[in-house]
Amino acid sequence: AQSVTQLDSQVPVFEEAPVELRCNYSSSVSVYLFWYVQYPNQGLQLLLKYLSGSTLVKGINGFEAEFNKSQTSFHLRKPSVHISDTAEYFCAVAYNNNDMRFGAGTRLTVKP
């Protein structure tokens, strides 16, 4: 079965600390990978996506993610977070049949 697993439901960190939000997927076929961010009372916004090529993808707001095919992972990282990064982050995987699956989300809370 095709699935997306976000390993942490909540991640609290202090401001200016590094953060990694983990995402693993299961698939035996090629996939496309996305990270979305949802701020309170807002819809989802695209942070970054991996389609092909370089496995390190840079997105908006200083975030980056690395595609690891052997580990079927697409972890999101930021070297120094800000209070404004507090939000819910969703990993998503799209398959060639246009089926896109979202993970359960990780709530990142940045504390002063």
Added chain:
Amino acid sequence: DAGVIQSPRHEVTEMGQEVTLRCKPISGHNSLFWYRQTMMRGLELLIYFNNNVPIDDSGMPEDRFSAKMPNASFSTLKIQPSEPRDSAVYFCASSPILTANTEAFFGQGTRLTVV
């Protein structure tokens, strides 16, 4: 561009009533998606359209749910009759083309509460 526009932003209704959620996709986008978000089940794809035609409605939970897209600039999601367990945030999203490598652009959602 105003983005994907959903209305209403909040809806409170009594059990048994009909509820209609509305969505205006981004102009020029050919694909439209309806999602439901709950604490228990996360973000679920309900149905999606391509060029106004429903492609996959396997995510629609029950026959009480129906969706239409009469033209390229408007879609509705209707629940009749509504039940308390339908309470959720419903998102509409659109995409320029229906390919797996194209991201979706989300509206701000409609928070539905059925009492």
